[in-house]
Amino acid sequence: MTGVRRATGVPILRLGDVLVTGLLEELDDRSATAFLDELTERITAEGAKGVLIDISRLTIIDSFVARTLSELTTTARLLGTRVIVAGMRPPVAITLVELGLRLDGVETALTAERGMAALGWFRTASSQEVGHGDHAG
Amino acid sequence: MGFSHVDDIQDASGEGRERRCDRGTRGFDVSAIESAGRARVARALRDHEAEIAENWINLQVEQDVLVAGIGEGELRGEADQLVASLRGALADEELPTARLASEHAELRRTLAELSLRRARGGATPAAISLAVLALKDVVLEILRRSTRDATELFEAAVVLNRVLDAGGILAFDQYVATREEIISRQSRQLMELSTPVVRLWRHVLAVPLIGTLDTSRTQVVMESLLQSIKDDEAQVAIIDITGVAAVDTSVAHHLMQTVAAVRLMGADCVISGIRPPIAQTIAQLGVDLSAILTRATLADALAAALRITGDAPLPAGVGGGS
DSSP: OTTSSOTTOOOEEEETTEEEEEOOSOOOHHHHHHHHHHHHHHHHHHTOSEEEEEOTTOSOOOHHHHHHHHHHHHHHHHTTOEEEEEOOOHHHHHHHHHHTOOOTTOEEESSHHHHHHHTTOOOOHHHHHHHHHHHOO | OTTOTTGGGTTOTTOHHHHHHHHGGGSSOOOHHHHHHHHHHHHHHHHTHHHHHHHHHHHHHHHTOOOTTOOHHHHHHHHHHHHHHHHHHHHOTTSOGGGHHHHOHHHHHHHHHHHHHHHHTTOOHHHHHHHHHHHHHHHHHHHHHHOOOHHHHHHHHHHHHHHHHHHHHHHHHHHHHHHHHHHHHHHHHHHHHTOOOEEEETTEEEEEEEEOOOHHHHHHHHHHHHHHHHHHTOSEEEEEEEEEOOOOHHHHHHHHHHHHHHHHTTOEEEEEOOOHHHHHHHHHHTOOOTTSEEOSSHHHHHHHHHHHHTOOOOOTTOOSOO
16 A cells, blocks of 8 residues: 555545545645645546545635645546545635635535545445434434 | 821811812812812711611602612612712722712722612613612701701712712613623524524425524524534525515625535535515626525425435425435
């Protein structure tokens, strides 16, 4: 598993044709750029059809990271890959909107699970239904 | 320093003029009338403490400025406290008479508490002020018994007027401040009450908005909606604006912000309940809501939401299961 951890310290895992990654803490500008570079490289190298970025641990997203996410989406689209940003916290969403950063073009999902489903990864339909049914209400 | 004659203020009746020269350097004008009057009033308050308190209560009863619910003992305590702190304030030579009520800590607190207590009991602000002002008559009556000298009485009356007029106003102010606090608390509660997030279907939430949308309201709606989306793993949020009185550009802007935040969370948003006049207004304002899914009624919005979640609408009476 070479390349799971690199300079940015952000793990990027491959599940089939989907790359899964998550931002654990706020990135400074340099590591955000490094992350962008690495991810783009991995997309081309592994021919990924989708990228899932889980940001449920982030309590803050500054304008630079927001722009990086937008750029990543655009870049990936040019490479024929879908990017889904999953798990944004409510306060983060509110802050972004108030700053006028709407992450145009970026696909979002409520949870990593939903994001994977959108990228074509399903648990068997029945188990998903049961799982949701149990938690609902 | 020149402050050392706190003691002789008690027997200062005749010598006010001299002291005035002393004070000339102090930056505020404690006139001879004032210092003599203050001494006289302070002495009356000390010598006839119980009687003044008693008479004050009686006068309030007479003037009918009391409200039910304040007990005899409480009233008595209140009166004693006011008389005592008034005397304490008058002995404080640092402060000019007119500012005693607002700047002497103890007197201020006593008046504030009095006002607060009576405001809670339902007294009108006028009644509270009158009650404080009634103390003037009582003290003056006592003074009138002790002296027949018109000048002395006048001096005392001036002091009493200055200090208790300010006191009455302070009590009034306090009442208003208390009311303001109640009002803001209620509006906060109202805001919380009026923005419920309801679960309409599996993965479908709705917020019926009622009243007007302003920035703070939008903030509350957004926060509770996003939190519910996260908690319920909702896929679609319906914002129903049937109860919103009017839509202007700022309201439209707030709606768009909410929709954008919902999308960032990874859910979809439908706005429903746009009545014809509101639709017209939006069109006339030139607000572009085209990026937002809108429906005329909540029912239509629910149908649209179910199409998004992939749950087929079921005939009435059948539960939400698949």
